[in-house]
């Protein structure tokens with residue numbers, strides 16, 4: 001009987017240790033994920049080259065070449081569309097604009113933040 005008690009106390013302690021270890025791991029995981037999103041979206045000093053890479057990785061350029069009705073093929077054209085409010089309107093799916101790249105999908109939050117930062121920082125080339 002005494003042995004049984006000892007055994008169950010031991011098992012209980014083991015269980016508590018396992019659970020607290022698991023909880024700690026989960027916490028670490030969430031913290032490192034939060035760190036990641038903060039670290040990977042750098043919107044300081046955004047220049048046109050960053051915007052070009054956003055437009056090309058999101059396949060905007062294919063439809064918005066030099067002959068498109070809304071060309072996004074060079075600095076002046078992108079700047080004009082950006083300053084008119086249409087670029088943010090389109091990628092944020094604001095009402096009154098064509099939602100881009102399409103109505104069911106937005107580009108990443110970081111890409112959208114970067115576009116807005118570029119405009120706020122004066123559409124630097």
Ligand code: HEC
Nearest residue numbers: 058059060063069070081086087090096097098100101107
């Ligand atoms: C499949 C082809 C296609 C893709 C991909 C595409 N667009 Fe468009 N986009 C269009 C068409 C078509 C229009 C409408 C043109 C017009 O207004 O005459 C348009 C309109 C726009 C407008 C003007 C919106 C308005 O209502 O004034 C902007 C800005 C724009 N696109 C940006 C983008 C960006 C940024 C991307 C990438 C995230 C993108 N587009 C991807 C075809 C595309």
